[in-house]
Amino acid sequence: MTTLVNVHEATDSPFALSHLDSLESEAVHIFREVAGEFERPVILFSGGKDSIVMLHLALKAFAPAPVPFTLLHVDTGHNFPEVLEYRDRTVAAHGLRLHVASVQDYIDDGRLRERPDGTRNPLQTVPLTEAIRQHRFDAVFGGGRRDEEKARAKERVFSLRDEFSQWDPRRQRPELWQLYNGRHAPGEHVRVFPLSNWTELDVWQYIQREDIALPRIYFAHEREVFARDGMWLAPGAWGGPRDGERVEKRLVRYRTVGDMSCTGAVDSDATTLDAVIAEIAASRLTERGATRADDKMSEAAMEDRKREGYF
Amino acid sequence: MTSTTEQFADLSATTLLRFATAGSVDDGKSTLVGRLLHDSKSVLTDQLEAVEHASRSRGQETPDLALLTDGLRAEREQGITIDVAYRYFATSRRRFILADTPGHVQYTRNMVTGASTADLALVLVDARNGVVEQTRRHAAVAALLRVPHVVLAVNKMDLVDYAEPVFAAIAEEFTRYATALGVPEITAIPLSALAGDNVVEPSAHMDWYGGPTVLEHLETVPVSHDLTGCHARFPVQYVIRPRTAEHPDYRGYAGQIAAGAFRVGERITVLPSGRTSTIEAIDALGDPVDIAWAPQSVTIRLADDIDISRGDLIAPADDAPPTSQDVEATVCHVADTPLTLGQRVLLKHTTRTVKALVKEIPSRLTLDDLSQHPQPGRLVANDIGRVRLRTAEPLALDAYADSRRTGSFLLIDPADGTTLAAGMAGESFAGSDASAAEKATEEEGWDF
Numbered sequence: 208m209t210t211l212v213n214v215h216e217a218t219d220s221p222f223a224l225s226h227l228d229s230l231e232s233e234a235v236h237i238f239r240e241v242a243g244e245f246e247r248p249v250i251l252f253s254g255g256k257d258s259i260v261m262l263h264l265a266l267k268a269f270a271p272a273p274v275p276f277t278l279l280h281v282d283t284g285h286n287f288p289e290v291l292e293y294r295d296r297t298v299a300a301h302g303l304r305l306h307v308a309s310v311q312d313y314i315d316d317g318r319l320r321e322r323p324d325g326t327r328n329p330l331q332t333v334p335l336t337e338a339i340r341q342h343r344f345d346a347v348f349g350g351g352r353r354d355e356e357k358a359r360a361k362e363r364v365f366s367l368r369d370e371f372s373q374w375d376p377r378r379q380r381p382e383l384w385q386l387y388n389g390r391h392a393p394g395e396h397v398r399v400f401p402l403s404n405w406t407e408l409d410v411w412q413y414i415q416r417e418d419i420a421l422p423r424i425y426f427a428h429e430r431e432v433f434a435r436d437g438m439w440l441a442p443g444a445w446g447g448p449r450d451g452e453r454v455e456k457r458l459v460r461y462r463t464v465g466d467m468s469c470t471g472a473v474d475s476d477a478t479t480l481d482a483v484i485a486e487i488a489a490s491r492l493t494e495r496g497a498t499r500a501d502d503k504m505s506e507a508a509m510e511d512r513k514r515e516g517y518f
Numbered sequence: 519m520t521s522t523t524e525q526f527a528d529l530s531a532t533t534l535l536r537f538a539t540a541g542s543v544d545d546g547k548s549t550l551v552g553r554l555l556h557d558s559k560s561v562l563t564d565q566l567e568a569v570e571h572a573s574r575s576r577g578q579e580t581p582d583l584a585l586l587t588d589g590l591r592a593e594r595e596q597g598i599t600i601d602v603a604y605r606y607f608a609t610s611r612r613r614f615i616l617a618d619t620p621g622h623v624q625y626t627r628n629m630v631t632g633a634s635t636a637d638l639a640l641v642l643v644d645a646r647n648g649v650v651e652q653t654r655r656h657a658a659v660a661a662l663l664r665v666p667h668v669v670l671a672v673n674k675m676d677l678v679d680y681a682e683p684v685f686a687a688i689a690e691e692f693t694r695y696a697t698a699l700g701v702p703e704i705t706a707i708p709l710s711a712l713a714g715d716n717v718v719e720p721s722a723h724m725d726w727y728g729g730p731t732v733l734e735h736l737e738t739v740p741v742s743h744d745l746t747g748c749h750a751r752f753p754v755q756y757v758i759r760p761r762t763a764e765h766p767d768y769r770g771y772a773g774q775i776a777a778g779a780f781r782v783g784e785r786i787t788v789l790p791s792g793r794t795s796t797i798e799a800i801d802a803l804g805d806p807v808d809i810a811w812a813p814q815s816v817t818i819r820l821a822d823d824i825d826i827s828r829g830d831l832i833a834p835a836d837d838a839p840p841t842s843q844d845v846e847a848t849v850c851h852v853a854d855t856p857l858t859l860g861q862r863v864l865l866k867h868t869t870r871t872v873k874a875l876v877k878e879i880p881s882r883l884t885l886d887d888l889s890q891h892p893q894p895g896r897l898v899a900n901d902i903g904r905v906r907l908r909t910a911e912p913l914a915l916d917a918y919a920d921s922r923r924t925g926s927f928l929l930i931d932p933a934d935g936t937t938l939a940a941g942m943a944g945e946s947f948a949g950s951d952a953s954a955a956e957k958a959t960e961e962e963g964w965d966f
Contacts, residue, residue: 222739222779222811225611227535235803235815236774239755243828243869267803268815271768273761353604360603381602381627381852383634383940385774386866390935404615406606491563498658502572 227413231264235402236385237364238268241346241399242275244389248346248399249339252278252305253286254294254422255464257350257402260410263419264401265348266301276348277304281335283327284311285445285467293422306342308334325446328466336372339396346389348399354406355493364403370394407462408487415480426458426483427475438471462487532608535741538617538665540656541642546673550642550711551605551618552734557718558733560607602628611737626659626900627852630940633663634926637741640669640732641692643707647680648688654695661699662902663846663945664922665911667739669703671732676710680723699750705739707732748812749839749916750778751924752832753868757816770801770817771826776868776923777916779811780818785835788826789914794835795822812923829870831914831924839910839924845874848918848946849905849929849939851897857905857929857938858896865909865941873910874929880904897939905939905947917944 224232241248247259250265252258263342265274280294298305310330314317319330339347353360363379365387380388389397414421432439432455433448440447442454445468459472477483541547555561566581573582605616617632619625633639639660643653660668670692678684689706696704707716708727715721718733730738742920755773780786784797800810810816818832824834833839845865850859857876865874882894882903897903918925929939 223533224814226532229534229813231803232774232813232815239772239774239815240869243756268772269756269758270801270804271762272758333594355604357603360605380937381631381940383631383852383928383937384923385635386868386926386928388866388928388930388937389936390864390930404604404606406608408608409613440569465959493562493564 227409227416230405230409231267231413233385233404234261234264235268237387237399237401238265238348240387241348241389242269244282245346245397247342247344248276248278248344248348249306249342249344250274250348251274251335251350252280252294253350253464254280254290254297255350256410256414256421256425257352259297259411259419259421260405261348261350261401262297262301263417272302274303277306279306279335279338279344279347281308281331281338282310283316283331283466284309284355285327285443287422287424287441287461287464287467289424290422290464306338308335308338324466324468326466327445328469331466332372339372340370340394343400345396346350346399347396348401350402351400352402352405352407352410353400362400362403365389366398366400367391368396368398372396373515374398407493408484411480411484411487415484422464424461424464427458428458430459430472431455432457432459432472439473440471441467443467520603532610532612533741534613534615535638535736535739536615536617536636537638537640537736538619538629538636539640539642540629540632540659541671541673545642545644546711547618547642547682548662550640550671550673550709550717551616553711553714554616554733555605555607555716558607558609578818602632609733609737624860624936626655626902627850627940629656629659630850630852632662633659634940635667636663636665638667638669638736638739639665640671642671642673643688643692645672645674645688649691649695653692657692657696657701658699661696661701662850662942664918664942667699667703667705668696669732669735670696670704670706672706672708673711674726675708675721676713680708680715680721682708682724682726684729705729705735706862707735730833739824748778749837749920750780750834751776751839751916751921752780752818753870753924754826754828754830755869756828757826768819769823771832772815772817772821773869775810775812775935776813777812777921778818779809780832780834781809782807784822786832787835787838788824789831789833789838790841790912791825791830791856793822793824795820795824797821829868831868831870833914839914839916841914843878843909843912843916844907845907845909845913845941845943847905847907847927847941847943849897849903849941851899851901851903851935853931853938854899855931855936856896856898862932863907863938864932865907865913865927866930867913867915867927868924870913871930872913873932874907875909876905877908878906880906886966905941917941919944 225473250261269275270349313334314321319333353362361376363382391397431442432450433442435452439459442448448454458476460475460477461472463470475486477486539547539551570581596750603618605618607614608782617636619629619632640691641656672685672688685708708724709716711717715723716731718731720731753773754771754777758770758772760768780797782797782800786797787794797818798821799819802810802814859879860874861876863874865872880893882891882897916924925943927941928937929941931938
């Protein structure tokens with residue numbers, strides 16, 4: 208045998224950090240870098256679990272001072288009412304400022320057209336990029352994680368976007384050590400992903416450890432749903448159910464929250480954080496594979512949308 | 519990728535290992551990474567289905583596990599990995615962040631990127647070819663970046679009849695070479711990524727090997743948390759001043775401890791001003807603590823109201839680094855536009871960005887042929903060279919050998935913000951033991 212190392216346990220040292228502490232420390236460092244280097248940062252906040260964790264980290268990073276960022280929500284017009292209610296309550300509780308960019312407004316005045324399939328998720332790109340331009344945001348925090356999707360696995364923590372908000376995966380800045388380069392020209396901005404290195408399970412374990420409140424649709428509840436393309440969708444004014452689609456009551460929960468037209472529920476009896484974590488740890492499906500219709504459109508759906516300015 | 523585990527009850531107490539892979543184009547790196555993810559049950563059904571679907575539509579009969587890792591259109595079209603991708607997986611013992619770096623010579627900068635944050639580098643060789651130039655290149659980058667652990671994965675053992683002498687010769691040659699470059703810990707593992715020997719499961723074909731499988735080694739390799747002997751360093755990131763009715767006088771210096779530990783009551787010096795004070799309190803994200811250590815993000819409050827801002831460095835009063843406007847360093851050039859003699863650049867060191875001038879480029883090492891060129895005048899993409907810089911303001915720079923965090927810096931183009939080069943201050947390679955490396959390689963010019 209040619210092993211030259213004495214292998215021994217890694218957690219002997221009293222100075223070892225748990226993986227959650229490491230991830231938290233790294234994310235806080237990223238928030239503070241942006242606060243130190245940018246003029247007009249904004250946090251994308253949807254009321255979903257990733258953005259809730261981002262806000263929690265930002266609150267810890269600057270305590271006892273308030274979070275030095277405003278929030279932005281791109282409202283597709285098809286959001287879950289429980290989530291919007293959670294959003295507004297959280298914003299008020301922390302005395303934050305929230306900008307809302309509304310897809311419905313864009314459709315109403317003709318700047319955007321409804322897609323034949325009724326999905327509004329891809330339509331978010333225009334209101335998002337216009338809000339960034341209009342408010343002259345120079346750093347935009349997103350809750351994207353590299354574990355979500357193979358194009359996102361290639362994303363930098365600091366991701367430079369041109370004046371059209373476009374992502375060019377072949378022209379990314381190398382990211383070395385913890386030295387983030389936030390330089391950008393006027394009109395350009397940087398997308399910042401503090402949760403890059405977190406997995407879905409990390410997010411849930413952190414929510415549990417920090418005792419963070421979530422919208423209740425993340426936990427199992429009885430809900431009217433109907434089946435389409437192998438997913439349980441919630442009926443609503445957004446365009447479901449269609450003829451031949453039957454509404455039924457099921458015990459479900461959501462792994463992601465987004466536009467109602469493309470975010471599916473999963474069958475679940477997990478009503479507590481412990482049960483949710485056990486369910487995710489045992490699941491053989493990824494978060495997006497289980498609940499997102501828009502990623503199934505093509506092999507490079509996410510890459511293509513990100514190129515256009517989507518998160 | 520979402521990770522799954524069989525035991526999740528106390529996963530929040532597990533540690534994190536960051537590692538990077540390196541290998542030549544046909545050494546089977548994607549297969550190894552795919553095997554590691556697949557056999558540790560980190561590939562979920564829908565991901566595997568997507569790979570199977572994509573493989574079938576290209577006319578391949580078996581699923582191409584490389585498609586798990588090649589995420590971009592251009593990569594799938596060309597069948598090569600262009601850019602670093604980060605993968606996540608977990609076992610009951612540890613969480614892993616894998617920087618999957620391309621093996622092409624022209625992507626040396628990507629291996630540098632992956633290695634910069636890695637605790638371990640996994641260098642792949644083909645058992646039939648042994649140590650080749652590319653292997654030496656990877657060992658050199660790992661040594662240069664001071665990755666604490668290097669694993670030599672001798673792949674395709676199935677194609678050399680699982681013969682021990684083949685493995686032993688390669689392991690010995692690599693170990694001699696890498697040790698001379700200053701790589702502190704080397705572990706050699708014989709394996710077959712394709713057949714699954716010694717990746718996750720021990721091989722039934724190599725009784726003569728008594729060491730760990732790749733996964734076992736990754737799970738148990740010690741990540742250094744030995745803070746004794748580390749110089750404590752705290753770059754100030756941001757000054758927290760709430761100025762609220764509740765906290766009218768709170769003034770805290772927020773940052774991530776870059777090295778070592780800080781204690782309440784400790785005398786400190788602030789650089790570059792040289793003013794001294796005492797640590798009055800440490801707030802660890804909401805909780806007051808008596809001691810905090812790297813890499814915790816904390817807020818430090820001082821007994822005296824002295825002028826401190828972003829970019830300053832707090833260090834123990836009796837162990838503060840010297841400040842200087844003259845920087846000598848090894849740089850890896852990462853941009854498409856060259857770095858030239860006399861060029862004006864920005865230098866980002868910890869939280870401080872200053873103007874700098876390229877005064878001299880004494881030498882260049884081209885990893886292509888391991889040749890050294892004196893006074894090259896400029897560095898182009900993927901070059902590694904020595905530089906002398908003059909900065910507009912004094913910097914408190916440690917040697918990279920002492921601290922990867924406070925000894926590293928970026929050079930940035932002030933015109934368009936491009937990251938030009940990754941810098942490592944001080945001597946290059948451990949002890950700059952050029953003669954030993956030369957003996958090992960019979961190459962000229964490890965004059966770094």
